Amino acid sequence: MTDGAVDPTPTEIRILAGAWRRPAPRLLTVWRLQSLALLAVLGAMLTAVAALVSGVAAAGAALACTAAASAVAWRVSSARWRAWGYAERSDDLLVRRGVLVRRVSVVPYGRMQFVDVSAGPLDRRLGLATVSLHTAAAASDAHIPGLDSAEATRLRDRLAALGETRAAGL
């Protein structure tokens, strides 16, 4: 029941929660595209400036830096995507995320005040959505990006229903 075989990232925090579910692989594509696009723009500007100021050698160096940064961004996006997971248990929802700083949040259904579903333009194009949970505490920060729109709606409705039936007084 653990995800030892599925999850290549050695997560020291292992909570037997049944199966950790992942965001859609399309999310990884989105992140990669976003970071590459940003780096391409910055790289182009840097190369142009270097070419104008110093010459071809500097421009080459700038290009090499951009390429290296892109490779790093690629790896970082992959690691981030792998690290994101959620699990619906019988009484609460678990969300884990983070590569450098690893976090696991446990939000009981009865404590959910409201559930947001949001999607940016690129998300909408690919049929993805982000589900955010809010409790009465400002520090609760459980959110799950990159869910299929259908899955996001299902999750939101299920959480809202559970939140109502289990609602505890403040």
Place this chain on the structure above:
Amino acid sequence: MTSAAVPHVPAADSSAEWRRLHPLTPLLRGGRVIAIALGILADRSVRGGLEPRWVLAILAGVLPFALTYGWLSWRATRYGLVGGDLRLDTGILVHRSRRVPLARLQAVDVVRPPLARILGLAELRLEVVGQGSTEAPLAYLSEADAHALRVRLLALAAGRGETEPESAENVLVQVPTGVLVASVLLGAPAITAGVLVAAGAVAAVVEPRVLLGLAVSLVPAMAASGGVAVRRLLTEYGFTVAESEDGLRLRHGLLETRAQTIPAGRVQAVRVLEPVLWRRRGWVRVEVDVAGYGRSGRDAAKQRSATSALLPVAPIGLGSAMVGRVLGGADPARLPRVRPPRRARLLAPLSWHNLAVGLDSGHLVSTGGWLRRETAVVPWAKVQSLRLVQGPLQRRLSLATLHLDTAGGSVAAAGRHRDLADAVTLLEHGTVLARRARAASSHGALPPR
């Protein structure tokens, strides 16, 4: 003292009793603006830029408009108790109707700013679940009306009959002024201000030329920390804690007096602070988080000065007794606590000796802090969510921090730098304890939310 009767305006459907705010309200509300305007005009005329007759002309032109607007605004405002809600209708052109469900009422404060006090008026502030800022402040009512309305609202919120008289109260603690002054002088803001003054004096003596440059940076800092100390003194003057059927009643304030009521069971978390300079005197400070006294919204600064303090300063025994009383049981600070492993010293060298966590089926206790030891107590029934966080350095040392999230701003209970396996166990165990406590409390006598 003005005692003009608030005109009783019977609504057409007569199911609700609508009332108006006190007639002097627009004067108070506009008073500040008029005072500022007067100040500017007077300053201008004194400097010679504006002749006095122009000042009078401007005033003569603007005042009628201001007064008319104020009067119209007052006329359009009314409040009443409709069904289980407090309704507040405002607005001349754009009508706005606010509904405050009384079942969500956390606390009711009667606030008297100095100017209102002179006129015998008061402001009513409601703390409601789920709102960051204060909901629907009723400003201003006559003092008698404000107190009467507060009694009614609290009675309705607690499910008692409206017509019962205000329940008797039993004074528990009164903080002597001398103790309060001493505690403020020994507190961090006052000490900071004192150090800065001393530094300035030394600089003045040793190297007078530097003084001007220093003054530019020193004076604002002095004013800021001195201001904090003075504000604390003014806010917590005459602090009295009393117990009544509505819950705990707190009264405090010198220029602006404030009466807060914390209904039973609404306390989300408690923390006890022991600054190092107070330890010799055996004093502690007790603060509580009540849902609704949030730190967000426009009122953030005001809320902070409204103090989440349950006891600004008290001997340690009294503080523990108050904590026990507020949490409905024995003092949880006596729970046996466990320190984090030794290797946590690398990450928290200064505060390691104070870090500890203890728990039982009712509460979790966590301590921390370096110069100011902080003990946080969170009832499991009030936990909103749990978070396990592990930074890169913690991962190297196989440590993690467990956070318990509660509603409210001041108290943050956390088991810092615990051994990873312990932290995971604590997370699972805590989830179960929180669930059980929630189930037990919702079968209790409290109405939901």
